[in-house]
Amino acid sequence: MNRDAHLALWACQPSSSRGRLYAEPESKTRTCFQRDRDRIIHSAAFRRLEYKTQVFVNHEGDFFRTRLTHSLEVSQIARSICRGLDLNEDLAEALALAHDLGHPPFGHAGEDALSAMMAPYGGFDHNAQSLRVITRLERRYAAFDGLNLTWETLEGLVKHNGPLTGGDANTPLPWAIAEYVRTHDLELDTYPSAEAQVAALADDIAYNNHDIDDGLSAGLFTIADLKDVPLVGPVFDEVHQAWPNIERGRLIHEAVRRLIGHMVHDLLAETRTRLAALAPGSADAVRRAGAPVVGFSPEMQRNDAALKAFLRANMYRHYKLNRMTSKARRLVRDLFELFVAEPGCLPTEWRRRAGAPATTETARVVADYIAGMTDRFAADEYRRLFDVQSRAS
Template sequence: MPLPFGFLLMPSIAGYGGNIGPNFRPFNDWSPTVALRQPLAPYACDATKSRGRLYAVAPSPTRSEFQRDRDRIIHSTAFRRLAHKTQVFVPLDGDHFRTRLTHTIEVGQIARAIARALGVDEDLAEAVALAHDLGHTPFGHAGEEALEACMKPYGGFDHNSQALRVVTLLERRYADYDGLDLTWEALEGIVKHNGPLAGPKALKPPSRYICEFDAGYPLELASFAGVEAQAAALADDIAYIGHDMDDGLRANLFTLEDIAGAVSFVAGLLEEIARKHPGLERGRVIHELVRRVITRFVEDAIRTAQARLEQHSPRSAEEVRGAGEAMVALSAAMRATERDIKRFLFANMYRHERVMGVWTRAEEAISRLFPAFFEQPSLMPAEWATLAAARDGAARAVVVADYIAGMTDRYALGEVKRLFG
């Protein structure tokens, strides 16, 4: 496997080639050349007033800066690899189950729908949605748990932090710099879409890499992200609730009767479908159920966000960031429904013996690859081996983690077979 993306270990900001000085210009110094498709709300992130990029770039005559962010993400190597990374099932379980790529596309669609309804920039919402899983390991959450365990003595591993590494460091596409050189707003969304990472509202402390990057290019870790990134975060939850339900039903991990008995919200939707379509075949019932689940969650999110925005009346994206709570959220009733569905899926899908069997094998694969590469870097491709061999301790561990995190499921399985038979 050729080196999937470049590597630079724990750099200072100068290590990015990003001297924030003569090369840096915020976009409001430039004349807008792209007409927006709809008037933006005053609290939206405005591409013509972006805080800029690490590296100066001439404006595009055909695309806004947030459209360029989206396009750079789509054309990245890490994005293409999502097609062969597991969501819940390994691909061998069937061609119709979700992968990280299909999940990501679905999140992007929902994020755009929410952003459009709220009058904010759809392209930025989509860009954050498309980038949110770039840092995920092979084998889904099982792979991440295994890599977290391996990296625990060396500072840990977090897929959000890894996504930032991918877009600021590990992608090697451009002649002048590493990474994708996304706008400040896109980077903020990738790091903080789930909420602040510092201050009284922090969900969890930031990783070492996020702290070091923030020291040179501040992302205001104690504040919330803009409405667009918040829309992407909630779209992620909505997508995986609906689509994991779909995959679980189609894989016969549980039945319609099982989930209806545990979640009254689902029981009500199934009754609605039965009244409107009596005698409908099971496959179509599942589809009708999932589309209703997603629709009801999206509509609730829009109504709740509109109410919060009206309450706070933010006049700028900065006021959204300082509002003290997320603007995009579910109502109390729908949050309770979300908890009910997640509780059911955890017990009946994520902990199902068939899925756990896959997870156990996935964890074993990562748990064997990491120490092998750490102790004997020459087992990795030459460029990675050179980087790892020149370092020791935590520095070497980060090289190995970057290499493993970039693998697809099938490449990781191939490496296990190559090394261990």
């Protein structure tokens, strides 16, 4: 099924997809990218995002974002941007929904801990782990491991932050990506599609602005603290001037939605300017452009950097979060060390995949197991293994 007529020349056309690693009959009712999106939504890894930390650990409160709600917000922003640029909304949505599937429990604290523990065994990277989830660890289909997604979705997920080889991208490849591309070339030396570039910036727009909302709600900083942050302070003041007596919750929501709107409109204008100058005739021309075609204006890039700096200093390094992340790192480290040394403590299905204690094979199986945990399951597993009075299962 193909619906390409309304798309720009440089959009990813379903009819021109490079297909799937394992050939399958096409759907009569959905495009290939719609099927990718649906497979992601129905995956176990996607469901687990509901109980994985975005910034605040799940038990901190029901109001705060989780990896699941964040992914849904990224998806909405990505679709809106693609609609304005005549790009393929379904591909961007699939990428937005899948981009955090490889994140371990406890957010960046969990990733930092796994990265440190996996350093002797090839390292750990959540983008690479997302690829591993959708190509190997999801086991739902009779004919293959993984979700057998299209080349375009795999490419966009792996190149979330741009090319991985060639030019300035000469850092060693994460082992999971290097292993996969030996049998399925994802052209790591080029930029991804315009849709993938949109999804990556939609991620930035979503987490920056919604972290303002969550940080204010958690009392980590105040509206007054934001007054000198470029764009953010003026927007909050603009809302307050228009509605002097507005209640705090409405003020925050109104300001945050305006900030998202400013960033989206800036991205649309800047991207249209870049596309007009490049005049790409195909999606592959976007990949070969040598620079991103989707982006913020220089002024918005400065605003974005200033907001990130504020959040880093006032939220991500706040002592309350430092305490939470310290506990999370210790928990993940202790679980990893125990399972690598004693793989017999792994559940049966995982023990069958592991090798001898303290080997690379075992370490990678353990990393897969821990990365798939929710915050709650990881805490429960820790109690089962380290509390002598807790039941073993």
